[in-house]
Amino acid sequence: MSNVWAVIRREYLQRVRSKWFIFSTVGGPLFMIGLMVIPALTAGRAERAGRNIALVDRTEVLYERLIPRLEESGLTVTREAWSEDVVPSLTQKVTDEELGGFLLLDDETLSSGRATFYGSKTPSTLQRVTMRAAVSRTALEKILEDRGVDAESLMSGGELRVEMLSGEGAGFEDPQFLVAYLGSFFLYMMFLLYSVSVMRATLEEKTSRVVEVVISSMKPWHLMLGKILGVGAVGLTQMAVWFGSGAILAGAALPAMIAARPEVATLADMKELLPGAGLVGLFLIFFLFGYFIFAGLYAAVGAMCNTDEEAQQAQFPVMLLVIVPILLVMQTIQSPGTTLSVSLSLFPFFSPILMFARVSIGAAPAWQILLSFVLMGLTVVGVAWVAGRIYKVGILMAGKRPTLPELWRWVREA
Amino acid sequence: MSEDGYAVRLEGVTKRFGKHTAVSELDLEVPRGVIYGLLGPNGSGKTTSIRMIMGILHPDAGRVSLFGADADEARRKRVGYLPEERGVYRKMKCLDLVVFLAEIRGVPRAEGRRRALDWLERLGLPEWADKKVEDLSKGMQQKIQFIGTVIHEPDLLILDEPFSGLDPINQDVLEEIVLDFHSRGTTIVFSTHLMDQAERLCQRVCLISKGRKVLDADLRELKAAERKGLVAVEFEGPDRWLQGPEVESVEAVNGAVHLALREGADHQAILRRGVESGATIYRFDLVEPRLHEIFVRHVGAAASDEAGVPRSAPLGGGRR
Numbered sequence: 042m043s044n045v046w047a048v049i050r051r052e053y054l055q056r057v058r059s060k061w062f063i064f065s066t067v068g069g070p071l072f073m074i075g076l077m078v079i080p081a082l083t084a085g086r087a088e089r090a091g092r093n094i095a096l097v098d099r100t101e102v103l104y105e106r107l108i109p110r111l112e113e114s115g116l117t118v119t120r121e122a123w124s125e126d127v128v129p130s131l132t133q134k135v136t137d138e139e140l141g142g143f144l145l146l147d148d149e150t151l152s153s154g155r156a157t158f159y160g161s162k163t164p165s166t167l168q169r170v171t172m173r174a175a176v177s178r179t180a181l182e183k184i185l186e187d188r189g190v191d192a193e194s195l196m197s198g199g200e201l202r203v204e205m206l207s208g209e210g211a212g213f214e215d216p217q218f219l220v221a222y223l224g225s226f227f228l229y230m231m232f233l234l235y236s237v238s239v240m241r242a243t244l245e246e247k248t249s250r251v252v253e254v255v256i257s258s259m260k261p262w263h264l265m266l267g268k269i270l271g272v273g274a275v276g277l278t279q280m281a282v283w284f285g286s287g288a289i290l291a292g293a294a295l296p297a298m299i300a301a302r303p304e305v306a307t308l309a310d311m312k313e314l315l316p317g318a319g320l321v322g323l324f325l326i327f328f329l330f331g332y333f334i335f336a337g338l339y340a341a342v343g344a345m346c347n348t349d350e351e352a353q354q355a356q357f358p359v360m361l362l363v364i365v366p367i368l369l370v371m372q373t374i375q376s377p378g379t380t381l382s383v384s385l386s387l388f389p390f391f392s393p394i395l396m397f398a399r400v401s402i403g404a405a406p407a408w409q410i411l412l413s414f415v416l417m418g419l420t421v422v423g424v425a426w427v428a429g430r431i432y433k434v435g436i437l438m439a440g441k442r443p444t445l446p447e448l449w450r451w452v453r454e455a
Numbered sequence: 456m457s458e459d460g461y462a463v464r465l466e467g468v469t470k471r472f473g474k475h476t477a478v479s480e481l482d483l484e485v486p487r488g489v490i491y492g493l494l495g496p497n498g499s500g501k502t503t504s505i506r507m508i509m510g511i512l513h514p515d516a517g518r519v520s521l522f523g524a525d526a527d528e529a530r531r532k533r534v535g536y537l538p539e540e541r542g543v544y545r546k547m548k549c550l551d552l553v554v555f556l557a558e559i560r561g562v563p564r565a566e567g568r569r570r571a572l573d574w575l576e577r578l579g580l581p582e583w584a585d586k587k588v589e590d591l592s593k594g595m596q597q598k599i600q601f602i603g604t605v606i607h608e609p610d611l612l613i614l615d616e617p618f619s620g621l622d623p624i625n626q627d628v629l630e631e632i633v634l635d636f637h638s639r640g641t642t643i644v645f646s647t648h649l650m651d652q653a654e655r656l657c658q659r660v661c662l663i664s665k666g667r668k669v670l671d672a673d674l675r676e677l678k679a680a681e682r683k684g685l686v687a688v689e690f691e692g693p694d695r696w697l698q699g700p701e702v703e704s705v706e707a708v709n710g711a712v713h714l715a716l717r718e719g720a721d722h723q724a725i726l727r728r729g730v731e732s733g734a735t736i737y738r739f740d741l742v743e744p745r746l747h748e749i750f751v752r753h754v755g756a757a758a759s760d761e762a763g764v765p766r767s768a769p770l771g772g773g774r775r
Contacts (some may be wrong), residue, residue, distance in 0.1 A: 048559040055547060250542030254603070257509040257536050258559045260528065437511050 043200065044259040048267025052242070056275045066279045070286040074294075093117045093145035095131055100151050103179050107146075112173040116168075128159075135160065144172065154180045170219070189368060221374050221401040224324060225394050230365045232393065235276040236335040237356075238365075239269055243343030243436070244352055252436055260432040265344075270334045276332065277325075286319055323400055323410075330417040331393025332422050335363060341428035344435030351442050366394035377404035387413055389420035427452055461523060462487045462611045462642035463508055465594070470503050470666075477503040478665040480517070481695070485644055485659075490637050492657035492674075494746075496754055500541050500666040501646040505615050508644075509536050511517040511631070520608070532560045535609035539616050539646075541600050542568030545589035552588055553603050560607035568607060588646040594625055601629065612636060614645040618652055630656065650747040660746070664754045674746070681744045686714045686722055692734035701725055711738065 056062055096111070096118050098104040108118045121127055121143070134140040142160030150156045154177035158169075218298040243265075246252045254263060338359045346352040369391070373382045375401045386405070388396035399405040434451040435443070443451065459521050463485040470478040478500040485491045501698050506512040508519055508739045510531055510665030521530040542598050544552055550571055557567030578598045588596055597620060605612065612633070618626050633656065637643055653660060660677070662670035670677070688697070689711045699713065706713045716722060726739050 043561070044559050047555060051544075051547075051555050054551075055544075181526075192690060246544075249545065250538060250540040251544055253506075253509075253511055253538040253540070253542065254556065255559060256511060257534070258528075258532055 042263075045263045045267040045270070048259075048264055049271040052214070052249060052268055052271025052419055053274050053278075054103060056238075056272065062275065062279070066282050069279075069283055070290075073287075074290065091216065092141055093119070093139070094141050095119050095121045095134075097121050097123055097127055097131070097143060097145045099123045099145070099147040102183055103146055103150065103176075107175060107179045108181065110179060111172065114171040114173075132159065132281055136289065144176070146176070150176065151178050151183065169242060172292035187313065204275070213307065217402040218374060220320070221398045222370060224320075224401050225370045225398045228324070228328060228331060228394055228397060231276055232331050232335050232363050233360075235332060236339040236359075238275075239272050239336045240343035240352060240356065242268055242272065243340050243432075244346060244349065247344065247436055248347065256437060261436055262429045264436075265337075265340050265429060265432045269333065269340060273329070273332050276328070280325070280328070324397065326414070327393045327397040327400075330414070333421045334390065334393070334417065335359065337424040337428040338362070341431040341435070344432040345438075345443055345448070347439065347442070355442060362390045363394075366391040369395060370398050373398050374402055377402060383409065389413070389416040392417050460520070463491075463613075463644060463748060464518075464520040465504065465508070466518045466520075468504070468507060468514045468519060470500075470507060470512060471515050471645040472670070475771070477666050478507070478514075481663070481666070481668055483661060483668070483671070485642060487642050488637075488640055489658045490643045490656050491645075492653040492660040493644060493663070494648065494650070494653055494750060495646075496618040496648060501663060501666050502615055503666075505536075505613055505644075505646060508613060509534070527537055530658065532607070533610045534614045535604040535607065537601060537604045537614045537617055537702055541597060541604070541620075543588050543596060543600055545587070547588055548585050549580070549588055549591070549599050550584040551753075553606055556603035560609075562607050570606055570608075571602065578602065591741065593733060594621060597621060598625070601632075601640075605632075610641060612641055612643045612645075614643070616647060617645055618647065618649060626652075650745065650750055654746040662753055667715070669753045670749075677749065678743055678746075681749055684716050684718075685742045686716065686725070687711045687738065687740040687742045688714060688729075688736065689738040690729065690734045690736045693732050696725070696728040696732040696734060699725060699728065713742070726772075 092115060094111075094116055096104055096108060098107070098120065104120055108120065111118050121131065128145075129144045131140065135142055142158055145154075145157045145159065156172075156176045205442060246255070252264075302379065311342055339356065342352060342356045346355050364384075369385060373386060373395050376382055377386075382395075382399065385391055386399050388395075396405060396410065396413045400410060430452045431448060434454075456703050461484050463483065465481050465483040468481045468483075469476065481500070481504060482586060483504070493501050493504065507522070508526065510519075510526060510528075519526045521527075521534065524530065546556075547555070550568070553571040553574070554564055554567040557570065558564055562570070572581070572584065575584050578601075580595060580598060583591060583595065583599075588599060591599065601617070604614070614633075616628060617633075621629060630652075633643055633645075645656075654674070657674050659673050660670070661668060672680075687708070694712075697714065698739060701716050701722070701724060703715045703717050706715070714725070722741065726736070729736050729739070
């Protein structure tokens with residue numbers, strides 16, 4: 042085992058000391074902070090004028106509740122009655138910068154919570170989220186009331202429970218949607234980034250022939266294990282820095298920023314946008330399961346190839362396993378309860394991304410989460426077994442890439 | 456787990472790649488403490504044999520033992536292996552690389568570091584310790600890799616073509632280190648097709664061609680045995696005396712005449728005949744054959760055998 046440790050250590054230090062790692066690890070949060078802080082600081086009077094919006098409510102039933110809600114989040118709202126020429130006249134005002142924009146509610150708002158915002162420039166994500174939340178919440182209350190449900194007591198239980206009841210997933214207006222989508226996407230990027238690193242490192246070891254010396258002193262399986270663990274530790278380090286700085290930002294910098302510019306957003310709104318510690322913990326668990334599955338597969342791909350070009354082609358089937366779930370994320374978030382969504386998210390190669398997406402919108406019951414852990418755990422073992430065998434034969438093999446039947450023979454005979 | 460007198464032992468080892476047999480029923484015994492040369496033309500199976508000793512390839516048949524027992528991971532850690540195709544982690548710092556290679560063979564990091572610095576000093580690279588390997592010249596990279604090969608003070612050194620790619624000065628440095636290890640009791644196996652080097656260093660040589668062993672002998676005995684067969688003569692006067700029942704062939708080489716004698720022939724008889732014939736003999740010399748010639752003769756013969764050509768066919772062609 043001391044060999045594995047030596048490999049982990051080498052792999053870890055080598056990467057953590059690299060310029061790329063330092064740049065992306067430190068630069069990532071700085072970039073994010075920059076994205077948040079700079080617009081907030083540079084927002085001047087024009088921004089404040091932009092916070093003047095008009096509301097055109099064709100339903101005639103939503104504005105009473107909606108206006109106070111919008112004003113809570115720092116907007117100044119004037120109500121305009123509907124007429125044929127209200128849109129052109131408001132558009133003119135927006136062009137003249139008298140108005141930041143106007144919100145149009147119609148029957149569709151009542152049925153689906155959808156509303157349209159017309160503005161001269163794209164509103165900030167925060168603005169968009171608060172507007173969406175306010176609109177959908179108001180619409181939902183109205184719909185429930187019409188059906189004789191006591192909206193107030195229902196809503197006090199939290200938005201999450203409302204969604205579970207109605208069997209609907211998160212819509213764009215929910216902060217959970219952002220967390221689920223960005224979280225899944227983040228997982229996807231980390232899987233690709235770090236699994237491909239394992240593949241490249243394996244390939245480099247093979248093409249540079251270092252592997253001959255290393256393998257003559259240790260078992261191939263130990264080398265592969267050390268490499269995967271070492272690279273994985275680098276990923277965890279990077280995320281620790283990111284999450285740590287995120288927590289500091291949320292804990293210290295955010296309240297200060299909001300205190301300085303209260304009209305931008307309320308603290309409560311912002312907190313709602315941020316994932317909790319529990320979700321971060323689940324994120325890490327899903328990362329580890331997914332990483333061990335994909336890194337194992339990528340290690341095997343690296344071991345069976347001889348050149349970068351070969352590896353580019355050979356990695357395609359494995360890459361599909363990472364890409365397909367990210368394509369299904371949107372649909373899963375929107376309807377997380379369907380049989381299709383549940384089964385896809387339990388498929389162990391898709392679980393790391395899809396189950397995480399369902400978990401983060403609160404749509405996955407505990408038994409499904411645990412079942413996915415068990416299935417992913419078994420898959421990790423299975424992948425390690427198969428990949429370890431391919432790796433063992435492939436890493437010392439020169440010549441052309443194996444065909445599928447040959448691969449199968451490697452697995453059987455190794 | 457008894458450790459017999461052999462550092463390396465191959466018994467009936469065979470390796471096939473598809474239809475091509477790279478090594479065929481090879482028996483090899485490397486006694487402890489010797490410098491052992493594994494000689495053979497390109498493609499003869501030297502590297503394949505070495506890779507099987509190191510567990511990089513698995514023989515299709517036969518047995519590989521190290522230090523008197525089946526070769527396993529623990530025993531291989533006592534071996535320092537320099538592969539034919541050199542390879543290093545190019546992005547690593549020289550010192551880190553060597554310490555890593557020591558660590559995976561069980562040398563504690565602090566000790567590995569101390570030894571690595573000593574070696575860098577000895578090979579004149581101390582200022583490169585913290586430089587990346589890729590910043591070094593090819594020759595320097597080879598030195599680093601050599602340090603990585605010996606850093607765990609192995610009982611057995613297996614060097615595949617260690618001198619290729621080194622300038623004469625560094626070849627001498629390497630030779631000196633090899634001899635130094637030898638004097639401390641380390642067994643050394645190296646493959647080469649450079650006969651001069653082998654002749655200078657080896658006590659025992661094994662000649663393989665086309666995956667088969669052609670010759671396996673103590674170098675001194677081998678030369679003594681081969682010496683009986685060749686006489687160089689320089690003379691003036693009649694030359695009829697050169698012909699006789701003892702002489703197989705006569706050949707002019709660089710102003711001298713080489714007589715190849717038949718087995719068991721008495722060279723004194725030829726000399727007597729020459730003196731009696733009235734020739735003035737300046738030189739009558741039992742030539743010590745160079746390993747090069749032995750190599751060419753045997754490999755050529757092996758190649759001819761294979762091709763179905765009689766042994767007396769012109770020598771020296773090698774194969775291909």
